[in-house]
Amino acid sequence: MTLRELWDRGEPTVGGWCVIPSPFAAELMGKAGYDWVCIDTQHGVIGYDQMLPMLQALSGTGTPAFVRVPWNQPSDIMKALDAGADGVIVPMVNSEEEARRAVGACRYPPQGYRSWGPTRAALQTTGFGPESADRAVVCVVMIETVEGMAALDEILAVPGVDGVYVGPNDLAVTHGMKPDATASSPEHRRLIETILQACERRGLIAGIHCAGPETAIRWREAGFRMLNVDNDAVFLRGGAARVLELLRGVKGEVAKTGY
Numbered sequence: 001m002t003l004r005e006l007w008d009r010g011e012p013t014v015g016g017w018c019v020i021p022s023p024f025a026a027e028l029m030g031k032a033g034y035d036w037v038c039i040d041t042q043h044g045v046i047g048y049d050q051m052l053p054m055l056q057a058l059s060g061t062g063t064p065a066f067v068r069v070p071w072n073q074p075s076d077i078m079k080a081l082d083a084g085a086d087g088v089i090v091p092m093v094n095s096e097e098e099a100r101r102a103v104g105a106c107r108y109p110p111q112g113y114r115s116w117g118p119t120r121a122a123l124q125t126t127g128f129g130p131e132s133a134d135r136a137v138v139c140v141v142m143i144e145t146v147e148g149m150a151a152l153d154e155i156l157a158v159p160g161v162d163g164v165y166v167g168p169n170d171l172a173v174t175h176g177m178k179p180d181a182t183a184s185s186p187e188h189r190r191l192i193e194t195i196l197q198a199c200e201r202r203g204l205i206a207g208i209h210c211a212g213p214e215t216a217i218r219w220r221e222a223g224f225r226m227l228n229v230d231n232d233a234v235f236l237r238g239g240a241a242r243v244l245e246l247l248r249g250v251k252g253e254v255a256k257t258g259y
Helices: 003-008 023-031 048-059 074-082 096-106 130-136 146-150 152-156 168-174 186-202 213-222 232-248
Strands: 013-018 036-040 065-068 087-090 138-141 163-166 205-210 226-229
Touching: 013 023, 013 232, 023 036, 023 048, 023 232, 036 048, 048 065, 074 087, 074 096, 087 096, 096 138, 096 152, 146 152, 146 186, 152 186, 163 186, 168 186, 168 205, 186 205, 186 213, 205 213, 213 226
Parallel strands: 013 036, 013 226, 036 065, 065 087, 087 138, 138 163, 163 205, 205 226
Antiparallel strands: none
16 A cells, blocks of 8 residues: 555554665564554764665565655655655755755656656556656655744645644744753644644644654644654664663663654
8 A cells, every 4th residue: 555545544544764774674663563664864873875775675575665855856766766665754844945945856857857767766656657757756844943843834735745744842942942852842843733733724734843652643643644664773772682681680771752
């Protein structure tokens, strides 16, 4: 099932998140039962040479794959899509112009300026072509700054923006608060709810990074439909720490950052 088909059902989706540069880790996440998995090339320790085999591993699981690109650079977006990503998450989109840049890199002319060269993407679908690719690819932008909030309505009005993915830590930091993926302060929650409401008015997907299932449940009940809870590195470290805690009787510290 494609990402668009998942959201057309009107149900919230839960995604896995990969920061470890390993096809096997990606395969494990893809087999875990998530609705989608994101390969994080912004804050994950993953480069293009690792991203490609991770996308190949995810293809074998049948789980739709996002790539969070390092920045709003057309070359990064196009390379991720040519490698077979079903969609991209584009960080730090602060204006209508930047939103158009992100969308344009996802769409072939005349809708955009994506260069033709679907090296691996064409292997994914029978009859791959510009029109079918434009319909299938999902472009999600991240609004996480003061500038982005000020331009929220203009960004969401750009044709081809499919949704917004909230980075709660950067959203807090850029507004003078401490990083907090749980959004414990009323002002932080107000910012996030403003994004959610703007997406709902336009019928766009609202997504958010969550620190733990409790946070995810809260935002799911609020109306977010694209939820992530932690990542492969957090699960690995947390699982190891729990075993040691049981064996040694000493509770270790496991960071809860929403990454």
